[in-house]
Amino acid sequence: MSFPPTPLPNARVYLRRLQPHDAPTFAAYRADPAVARYQSWDTYTLAQATEFVATYGPADIPGPPGTWRQLAIALCVTDGLIGDCALHLIADEPRIAEIGITLSPAYQGQGYAREALRSLLGYCFTELQLHRVYAITDALNLPAARLLESAGMRREGHFRQHVWFKGGWGDEFLYAVLREEWQQVQGSGKLV
Template identity: 60%
Template sequence: MSEPAPLLSTSRLRLRAFQPHDLAAFAAYRAHPEVARFQSWEPYSAEQSAAFVASQTGAAIPAAPGSWVQIGIALLATNELVGDCALCLNADEPRIAEIGITLAPQHQGQGYAAEALRGLLGYCFETLKLHRVVAVTDCLNEGSVRLLSGVGMRREAHFRRNIWFKGAWGDEYVYAALREEWPVAPR
């Protein structure tokens, strides 16, 4: 049986639906405490990973408005899963979406996250014809702050102590880009 066509490919990556063989890589990075540090979830158990990959395997991209879908980030040369992007069309206004990203620690610092997000933003604006894409990050997540501004998103808001997050009040930044601004960074 052949694998489903990728959502898109970049120079080094393939963004695609999850596949059953992604489980081991997914479970490894989602169980890592540093990966979970700024995420809304705690480190995944093996059972949680298996259930999540099963639920996302073959999922529609994009999902119905108001529902999140995870998109696998795989190396183009090997199809090895190195992370995932999240995409959610707004339930009340599906021309607006929120995105997110998670990358395995051993694949961080190599430009993969920026390449994947530029690809995802291109898909959102060029294929889905979305009006606006937003991303929310913890203000303490310096890597994410650099990443979001580096792919051309603009910081639009700083919410102070607005979220109870892992036992303390946290600050968040909201980043956004509009379709008429795309492409905002070299691809």
């Protein structure tokens, strides 16, 4: 199970490990209120980023079932960090993974997240041979819903007032894709 995966043909971004020099960029985009809005944090400091990158940068990818790992999304041209993906093999069923994705606002709206997500799904299904990948997103997070749908993920659930989140009950969407579905969509050339 090698990481990082081979970049997609003609890709502008690729997935790699977080590295110590990524910490200032990582902290800066995570601290942006628009990025934090639907995430588990409100603020994000350079000290947190430095510790996070030092801890998880060198760690095994994927982590043991039940643990989360964060993969850097980097521009192919500069190797600069523009976001990160999360990968979590489920403790009781490690053939299933939960994923997440965050992009620096400076790089949003250009299709970079879509490329990174396709790369992550390719890694999950081709390299890790996973059976199913899912993502949970706040129902108000429309860019995330659009992104997950663009990658061929299906909305399977709408959980009403499912989490107590930042002072109120929040609805969540569950999106998922099976390996066989992902392979069919890849073969059809429907993804842009």
